[in-house]
Amino acid sequence: MLSRIVSAILLVLIGAVFGAIGTIAHQISVTWGIGIPLGLIASLLAITALLVGLRLLGHSRLPALLAALGAIAVILLFSQQSAGGSVLIPNDLAGQVWLVGTILVAAIVIAWPDVRGRRASRDGIS
Numbered sequence: 252m253l254s255r256i257v258s259a260i261l262l263v264l265i266g267a268v269f270g271a272i273g274t275i276a277h278q279i280s281v282t283w284g285i286g287i288p289l290g291l292i293a294s295l296l297a298i299t300a301l302l303v304g305l306r307l308l309g310h311s312r313l314p315a316l317l318a319a320l321g322a323i324a325v326i327l328l329f330s331q332q333s334a335g336g337s338v339l340i341p342n343d344l345a346g347q348v349w350l351v352g353t354i355l356v357a358a359i360v361i362a363w364p365d366v367r368g369r370r371a372s373r374d375g376i377s
Contacts, residue, residue, distance in 0.1 A: 262305070262314050266321025269301050270353070273322070274329045274339055277349040291345050295352050298322060302360040312361050319357035326353055 272294075279290025301322075306315040329339040330350060340346040 258314075259317055262317035263321035265301070266318030266323075267325045269298055269318070270322030270325035271329070273298055273349065273353070274326055277340075277345055288345050291349060291352075294349060295356065298353050299356050299360070302357060306360050306363065315357075316361050319361060323354060323357060326350055 274294075276290040277288065277294040279288055279293075281289040302315045302319055305318055306312065309315065326340065326349070330346070332338050340350060
């Protein structure tokens with residue numbers, strides 16, 4: 252029981268770290284000539300890789316859900332104005348894509364059906 256609680260806390264913290272690093276990196280303005288920030292692409296790919304990896308390695312949706320909640324909580328926290336008036340996620344296109352894109356990636360990864368169970372039952376393996 253204690254190991255499950257520690258695992259849940261670590262998953263939320265890992266998601267929070269990915270959300271914090273992505274929040275800092277999504278504003279990197281190196282472009283490929285098409286106007287899309289390289290940092291935004293890399294940040295969304297990192298969150299996607301984390302959640303897909305947890306979804307594939309875990310036996311349930313819970314690890315991916317906990318990491319997604321940690322990442323989204325940090326992103327929402329960093330989008331608020333601080334006491335000094337600064338904002339880490341500005342209200343521009345890159346900031347909005349980072350905020351909404353992370354939520355969409357999390358929703359898709361968590362809602363994706365588990366095809367491993369179908370394949371195992373179809374092959375007669377339980």
